[in-house]
Amino acid sequence: MSxxxxxxxxxxxALVEDRTLPAVRAWKEAHPDGLxxxxxxxxxxxxxxxxxxxxxxxxxxxxxxxxxxxxDSYFQSYICHIPRSTVELGLCGDLDALDAVLFPSxxxxxxxxxxxxxxxxPDKLSLYVDLPQNFDMAVGGKFYVHEMQxxxxxxxxxxxxxxxxxxxxxxxxxxxxRRAAIAELDLLRRTEPWRVKASEAYLVIRAGATLPAAEHExxxxxFLAAVRQREARPVDNVRVxxxxxxxxxxxxxxxxxxxxxxxxxxxxxxxxxxxxxxxxIPGDDDPIEALSRAYLERGRDTASxxxxxxxxxxxxxxRVKASHADGVIFAAASFCDPALLDQPMLEHALTKAGVPxxxxxxxxxxxxxxxxxxxxxxxSDAVKLWGAAS
Amino acid sequence: MQLSLGIDAGSSAIKVAVVKSNxxxxxxxxxTVVQRIRRRNVFDVxxxxxxxxxxxxxxxxxxxxxxxxxxxxxxxxxxxxxxxxMTTHARGALFLVPEARAVLDIGALHARAIRMDERGKVLGxxxxxxxxxxxxxxxxxxARYLGVPLEDVGxxxxxxxxxxxxxxxxAVLAETDVINMVSRGLTAGDILRGIHISIAGRLxxxxxxxxxxxxxxxxxGLALDTGLVSVLCxxxxxxxxxxxxxxxxxxxxxxxxSLFAGAIGAGILGAYRHDQLAKRxxxxxxxxxxxxxx
Numbered sequence: 001m002s003x004x005x006x007x008x009x010x011x012x013x014a015l016v017e018d019r020t021l022p023a024v025r026a027w028k029e030a031h032p033d034g035l036x037x038x039x040x041x042x043x044x045x046x047x048x049x050x051x052x053x054x055x056x057x058x059x060x061x062x063x064x065x066x067x068x069x070x071x072d073s074y075f076q077s078y079i080c081h082i083p084r085s086t087v088e089l090g091l092c093g094d095l096d097a098l099d100a101v102l103f104p105s106x107x108x109x110x111x112x113x114x115x116x117x118x119x120x121x122p123d124k125l126s127l128y129v130d131l132p133q134n135f136d137m138a139v140g141g142k143f144y145v146h147e148m149q150x151x152x153x154x155x156x157x158x159x160x161x162x163x164x165x166x167x168x169x170x171x172x173x174x175x176x177x178r179r180a181a182i183a184e185l186d187l188l189r190r191t192e193p194w195r196v197k198a199s200e201a202y203l204v205i206r207a208g209a210t211l212p213a214a215e216h217e218x219x220x221x222x223f224l225a226a227v228r229q230r231e232a233r234p235v236d237n238v239r240v241x242x243x244x245x246x247x248x249x250x251x252x253x254x255x256x257x258x259x260x261x262x263x264x265x266x267x268x269x270x271x272x273x274x275x276x277x278x279x280x281i282p283g284d285d286d287p288i289e290a291l292s293r294a295y296l297e298r299g300r301d302t303a304s305x306x307x308x309x310x311x312x313x314x315x316x317x318x319r320v321k322a323s324h325a326d327g328v329i330f331a332a333a334s335f336c337d338p339a340l341l342d343q344p345m346l347e348h349a350l351t352k353a354g355v356p357x358x359x360x361x362x363x364x365x366x367x368x369x370x371x372x373x374x375x376x377x378x379x380s381d382a383v384k385l386w387g388a389a390s
Numbered sequence: 391m392q393l394s395l396g397i398d399a400g401s402s403a404i405k406v407a408v409v410k411s412n413x414x415x416x417x418x419x420x421x422t423v424v425q426r427i428r429r430r431n432v433f434d435v436x437x438x439x440x441x442x443x444x445x446x447x448x449x450x451x452x453x454x455x456x457x458x459x460x461x462x463x464x465x466x467x468x469x470x471x472x473x474x475x476m477t478t479h480a481r482g483a484l485f486l487v488p489e490a491r492a493v494l495d496i497g498a499l500h501a502r503a504i505r506m507d508e509r510g511k512v513l514g515x516x517x518x519x520x521x522x523x524x525x526x527x528x529x530x531x532x533a534r535y536l537g538v539p540l541e542d543v544g545x546x547x548x549x550x551x552x553x554x555x556x557x558x559x560x561a562v563l564a565e566t567d568v569i570n571m572v573s574r575g576l577t578a579g580d581i582l583r584g585i586h587i588s589i590a591g592r593l594x595x596x597x598x599x600x601x602x603x604x605x606x607x608x609x610x611g612l613a614l615d616t617g618l619v620s621v622l623c624x625x626x627x628x629x630x631x632x633x634x635x636x637x638x639x640x641x642x643x644x645x646x647x648s649l650f651a652g653a654i655g656a657g658i659l660g661a662y663r664h665d666q667l668a669k670r671x672x673x674x675x676x677x678x679x680x681x682x683x684x
Contacts, residue, residue, distance in 0.1 A: 234674075236456075236471030236663065260463045262472045370517075377474030378512060384663060385477070386511055 005226035008219060009200050012207035019065055019089060023210045024097045027055050035160045038098035040110050041247040042302060043273040044129055045291050047171035048148055050213060052160040057098060058209035058273060061085040064251045064365040074116055080335040081363040082248040083113040090120060100125035100158060106247060106304040107338050125158050127151060133306040135296045144292040169283035172290065174213040176280045181220040188224065190266045190323045193239065195232040198265035199255045206271050237264040238380045241325045243316060244332035244339040246272040246302050250362045257369040261376035267323040269302065276300050303338035313349020320355055327383045329376065330359035356383050392455045392664065396478065396656025397440060399465035401498045402427060404439040407653035408447035414662030417485055421447035422650045432465045456660030460652045473659050475652055476502060481510035482655030483607035486645040492602035494593060494642065496612035498526040501593060503600035516600035526611045532568055532585060536578045546579035547586050547617025554584045564588065582617060590622040594629060603638040613648035
């Protein structure tokens with residue numbers, strides 16, 4: 001019997017693999033007056049952009065599909081890979097469909113990339129998005145509302161529709177339904193990982209990077225319906241949470257290599273921006289304030305988010321428990337400061353809690369996985385047989 | 391006592407072992423079967439080998455508590471679970487050579503030195519790099535160029551008294567060396583001996599880099615190559631004389647069932663894992679698959 005999910009997975013894969021953004025170009029043809037607003041990881045308030053008649057597009061670099069020729073000359077050798085491939089994509093014209101690009105405050109490298117973008121593409125709008133690190137609504141919340149209003153103002157200057165509360169409410173509602181569909185998919189992965197491979201879920205979720213929320217929700221729902229029809233059966237694999245890949249994405253074959261090593265990835269932080277907020281964002285009152293409050297109060301723990309007096313790693317241990325995971329794999333991009341500076345603290349917390357863990361680094365264009373396969377296989381077997389990482 | 395089955399899906403052959411054990415202890419080997427893949431569909435070969443092993447072991451598939459795969463995970467669609475090759479070779483080698491505390495797995499595409507404890511738990515390992523010049527596939531290619539059947543390689547090499555090495559750095563350079571040797575009129579046996587010396591040197595270095603000590607069990611297809619085993623044992627015994635400082639003792643031993651170490655280890659670990667799942671109340675994960683899904 002053929003796989004009922006093969007069609008939707010193929011469509012998702014095509015969207016992910018085609019770096020010339022065919023869905024975005026199609027959207028632009030259908031909406032000649034609409035702006036296309038790209039953004040770098042991790043998070044920007046997508047409903048704000050959709051509410052202004054624009055299409056938010058997540059930019060995850062060039063992956064392993066592009067040779068870096070000019071991009072390398074803009075960054076030192078000790079800088080991660082995603083800014084190089086993003087510059088390369090820009091210089092190749094692959095990102096020409098983007099009218100504006102937002103650079104969120106995740107790390108210095110993305111900030112610098114924003115500056116370079118402004119110099120390289122002076123005709124395009126390039127905006128730095130300062131996300132709050134103070135989580136008091138009266139301070140950080142107010143700041144973030146002003147920041148969103150500033151972004152909205154800049155987009156209007158470029159031809160976007162003015163921000164209207166009702167349009168924002170509707171966009172928030174569409175984003176809520178998309179996130180609910182993704183949450184349902186994440187739940188299915190945790191309860192029946194043999195039914196949904198993490199690599200497939202990765203493609204289906206990442207395809208949403210270039211789609212309007214409602215269109216992406218439909219795709220996720222179609223995938224969910226299809227995998228529920230599968231004749232799947234349980235496999236005795238090790239359940240792992242994978243963390244560290246919230247910005248630069250690992251090569252797809254690396255995710256497959258981990259699966260082939262006997263790991264069920266039951267939780268991860270791939271494309272974290274699409275799942276950054278837990279639960280629904282209420283849109284009844286002041287919707288822009290609701291967006292701000294949701295980020296402050298229900299934003300996911302990640303390396304670039306200040307957690308004040310809270311204990312580093314507590315959030316991760318909570319995720320391990322919630323997903324009934326046997327262990328954690330740290331998969332951070334080489335030279336990713338936020339992930340790699342956080343890692344020792346997270347490892348310490350896991351060790352203290354008796355959760356087995358292992359770590360490796362990758363670049364988005366890594367082509368050889370033998371060493372990682374060896375490591376993941378040894379980790380998987382050690383956890384499965386001896387209940388420890390080594 | 392439980393019945394379990396291990397399937398080692400290698401790049402050139404499928405090996406299956408059926409074992410009876412008490413949660414991976416007190417192991418009795420009931421049957422071993424190997425089938426070369428050649429140009430057949432790998433899924434068909436896996437199924438045929440699995441069925442043949444069940445028949446030879448006089449075991450009904452539905453009585454198996456765990457079907458464990460190792461090697462190519464995608465080739466065995468009906469496995470209960472998968473174990474990594476390193477883990478299964480360690481456990482299988484321990485069954486075949488109980489005093490071993492290290493394993494040298496010499497397969498078709500790579501070689502791997504593994505340190506382990508008395509339970510077969512892997513403590514460390516080293517693997518050959520990308521180049522295939524130290525592996526079975528390379529030797530098989532050379533044997534084919536020389537027109538020598540694989541089963542004759544070991545004896546021809548042992549009969550040779552020549553000590554001429556070929557390059558151990560790269561398969562391309564090694565093949566160039568072989569062409570030169572042929573044009574210089576060396577016999578097939580002398581050439582094969584030279585290749586064995588080269589591969590063995592590489593394997594000894596691999597064992598030392600992995601920190602192996604004591605008895606080394608040889609596994610994988612090349613463990614049955616008597617010419618290579620002879621040269622390897624010889625190099626290990628003479629190694630001390632050449633060393634500037636004393637080295638930890640190393641002795642190597644092959645076993646007639648070395649080829650099945652991965653499959654045997656998978657079968658034993660499957661039974662052990664089944665027992666662990668039962669103790670943790672997680673047997674539900676595997677019960678849905680029992681009954682010979684192939």
